[in-house]
Amino acid sequence: MITDREKAAFEAGIKLGAIYHQFVGTPIARETAASVEAAIEQAVSLQPYVTKIRVRLNRDLMVSNRFGYSELAGKMFDVEITTTVGETVCRARLRLEDDYPMMEVVEIS
Amino acid sequence: MITDREKAAFEAGIKLGAIYHQFVGTPIARETAASVEAAIEQAVSLQPYVTKIRVRLNRDLMVSNRFGYSELAGKMFDVEITTTVGETVCRARLRLEDDYPMMEVVEIS
Amino acid sequence: MITDREKAAFEAGIKLGAIYHQFVGTPIARETAASVEAAIEQAVSLQPYVTKIRVRLNRDLMVSNRFGYSELAGKMFDVEITTTVGETVCRARLRLEDDYPMMEVVEIS
Amino acid sequence: MITDREKAAFEAGIKLGAIYHQFVGTPIARETAASVEAAIEQAVSLQPYVTKIRVRLNRDLMVSNRFGYSELAGKMFDVEITTTVGETVCRARLRLEDDYPMMEVVEIS
Numbered sequence: 311m312i313t314d315r316e317k318a319a320f321e322a323g324i325k326l327g328a329i330y331h332q333f334v335g336t337p338i339a340r341e342t343a344a345s346v347e348a349a350i351e352q353a354v355s356l357q358p359y360v361t362k363i364r365v366r367l368n369r370d371l372m373v374s375n376r377f378g379y380s381e382l383a384g385k386m387f388d389v390e391i392t393t394t395v396g397e398t399v400c401r402a403r404l405r406l407e408d409d410y411p412m413m414e415v416v417e418i419s
Numbered sequence: 420m421i422t423d424r425e426k427a428a429f430e431a432g433i434k435l436g437a438i439y440h441q442f443v444g445t446p447i448a449r450e451t452a453a454s455v456e457a458a459i460e461q462a463v464s465l466q467p468y469v470t471k472i473r474v475r476l477n478r479d480l481m482v483s484n485r486f487g488y489s490e491l492a493g494k495m496f497d498v499e500i501t502t503t504v505g506e507t508v509c510r511a512r513l514r515l516e517d518d519y520p521m522m523e524v525v526e527i528s
Numbered sequence: 529m530i531t532d533r534e535k536a537a538f539e540a541g542i543k544l545g546a547i548y549h550q551f552v553g554t555p556i557a558r559e560t561a562a563s564v565e566a567a568i569e570q571a572v573s574l575q576p577y578v579t580k581i582r583v584r585l586n587r588d589l590m591v592s593n594r595f596g597y598s599e600l601a602g603k604m605f606d607v608e609i610t611t612t613v614g615e616t617v618c619r620a621r622l623r624l625e626d627d628y629p630m631m632e633v634v635e636i637s
Numbered sequence: 638m639i640t641d642r643e644k645a646a647f648e649a650g651i652k653l654g655a656i657y658h659q660f661v662g663t664p665i666a667r668e669t670a671a672s673v674e675a676a677i678e679q680a681v682s683l684q685p686y687v688t689k690i691r692v693r694l695n696r697d698l699m700v701s702n703r704f705g706y707s708e709l710a711g712k713m714f715d716v717e718i719t720t721t722v723g724e725t726v727c728r729a730r731l732r733l734e735d736d737y738p739m740m741e742v743v744e745i746s
Contacts, residue, residue, distance in 0.1 A: 312428070312524045320427040320511065320524050323432025332554055336663035336713070342570035349567035352560035356597035362644050379574035381711065384662070402429065405618075410702050412516035415421045415429050437664075444602070445659055451679035458676035461669035465706035484628050488683035490602065493553070506536035519593050531741045534646040536741050537639075543652025544746065549659035620647065631638045633647050 316419045318400035321359040321393040323345040326404045326413045329354060329389060330364070340369045352411065361399070362392035368385065368406070384411035424527045427509035430468040430502040435522045438463060438474070438498060445491040449478045455491065463500065470508070471501035477515070483513045493520035533636045536618035539577040539611040544622045544631045547572060547607060548585070551635070554600040558587045564600065571610065580610035586624070602629035642745045645727035648720040650684040653731045653740045656716060663709040667696045673709065675707070675721035681718065688726070689719035693725060695733070 329350060338403045339344055347365045354363045366388040372380040389404040438459060447455055456474045463472045475497040481489040482520045498513040547568060555565055565583045571580045584606040590598040607622040619634045656677055665673055674692045679692045693715040718732040726744040728743045 312527060313424075315422075316425050316428040316527060319421075320428040320522075321431040321436075324436035325432075326435030327433035327438075328440045328555075329436075330428060331437040331439075331662050333550075333660050335565075336550055336709075337571045342567075342574060345570045347562070347566045348503040348534045349554075349560075352563045353555045356555045356560060356595075358595045362488055376735070377576045377737075382602050383663075384610075384708065393573050397514060408703070410704075412536045413429075413433055418421060418425060425576065440553050441663055442659075443599075445551050445676075446655075446680040449682060451676075454672070454676045454679045454707045458663075458669075461672045464666045465664045465666050465669060465704075467704045479691045484627070486628075486683075486685045490552075504677050518596070519595075530646070530745060531642075533640075534643050534742060535746060537643040538646040538650040538740075541647040541652075542740055543650075545651035545654030545656075546658045547654075549655045560643060577705075631647075631651055633643060636643060636730035 314395045314398035318359065318393045318395040318398050318418060319415050321400035322391055322400045323394065323405065323413070323414065325354055325357055325360060325391055326389065326402060328385055330337055330404065330411070333382055334384055337379050338367070338372060339379045340372050343367045343372065353412045359393040359395055360391065361394040364390045375394070387411055421422070423504040424509070425505035427468065427502045427504040427507050427527060428524050430466055430504065431500055431511035431524065432479065432507045432522070434469060434500055435511060439493055439496065439513065443489055443493055444487050447476070447481060447491045448488045449481050452476045452478055452481065468502040468504055469500065470503040473499045496520055500511055530587040530630065532614045532616035533618070536577065536613040536616050536636060537633050538579045539613065540609055540618045541631070543572055543578060543605065543609055544620060546627070547600055547608055548602055548622065551600055551604055553557065555597050556585070556590060556600045557586045558590050559583045561587055561590065565581035577611040577613055578609065582608045638746045641722040641725035645686065645720045645725050645745060647720065649718055649729035649742065650725045650740070651671055652681055652687060653716065655730060657661050657711055657714065657731065657738070660709055661711055664706050665699060665709045666701070668700050670694045670696055670699065680726040686722055688721040688722040691717045697701055714738055720736065724736070
């Protein structure tokens with residue numbers, strides 16, 4: 311038996327893994343970060359069980375290379391996602407912790 | 420409080436989402452499928468909490484385009500992954516079900 | 529000796545290959561396609577030698593799966609890019625031709 | 638009129654852009670690097686006009702994170718590709734130059 315709490319956690323994990331590996335490597339700069347945030351939020355909103363998604367990309371880490379742009383790196387992500395399975399709500403996040411882009415379940419209720 | 424079962428399900432979700440979105444789009448053919456399977460298995464084995472991973476890509480769906488190759492599509496995946504958190508073991512999979520590449524938790528024990 | 533025409537063609541190729549393999553697999557639907565188009569255009573605009581970029585994604589191919597969304601596929605792309613090296617301008621495109629997402633140089637001048 | 642030299646350069650660019658954006662973000666470590674190199678080489682070999690491809694990933698840059706692995710970064714690539722259009726052969730590469738993963742045409746003949 312898999313509970314709704316476990317399913318909601320599984321679904322949140324899927325989406326965080328997907329975001330990371332779909333978008334890492336995208337050319338980015340401070341001026342274009344908002345459009346990438348919007349595209350990611352809209353893409354993830356379409357996926358099953360997602361009831362809320364907020365994506366912020368850390369502009370401070372967008373250091374320009376010699377051609378004047380940067381590249382979306384895992385360490386730039388600050389994502390909070392909510393998945394809902396039945397009555398159960400799972401909140402999870404992806405954010406930099408001790409220099410590692412950590413994904414964690416924050417709360418299930 | 421997040422249980423080890425919930426954590427193990429979350430971690431399995433992360434890896435399935437990652438596999439899908441990292442590798443979809445890779446040029447592939449029946450003769451090269453084994454090398455992509457091996458690379459995915461080895462990559463995923465490195466990730467935290469993964470204790471077993473098996474990746475099979477459906478050769479029947481690798482239909483050649485006019486240049487003689489195909490492209491890794493979500494529908495080709497048949498993946499089974501085991502994550503272990505403490506004493507808890509979660510087995511999850513990604514495989515085609517009714518024409519949709521479905522990710523599910525199979526068992527947590 | 530590599531001419532500016534050859535360099536401009538090379539640079540255009542880089543960007544088309546990058547667009548395709550960065551974004552294929554992104555969850556998408558007709559309602560969110562504009563945000564993905566905008567994000568791709570802004571990302572590519574940052575890259576060296578790009579002087580113009582237009583990305584259109586074919587909504588007709590965005591057929592809903594059982595969860596009500598689709599996935600960005602190579603066949604959906606209609607991209608036109610201009611690269612400029614010195615005085616030389618290269619126009620290239622990516623678009624569906626006979627069921628294959630073809631990339632071609634249209635004109636160098 | 639587009640020459641075979643220009644076409645060969647364009648095709649080489651496509652493949653380098655594709656390699657970079659398809660595989661950046663893949664979990665990697667020194668022990669698994671060979672399998673990723675093999676998978677990339679085999680994938681690219683399938684693509685049109687490619688007559689030779691060599692991919693080396695710089696193990697020295699594969700510094701372990703707290704979970705004991707690293708992630709494929711653009712700076713790790715050392716790629717040499719040959720494309721052939723008609724009688725014309727283009728050799729291009731992707732490698733780190735002054736801390737930037739530079740793509741360049743080396744020779745067309």
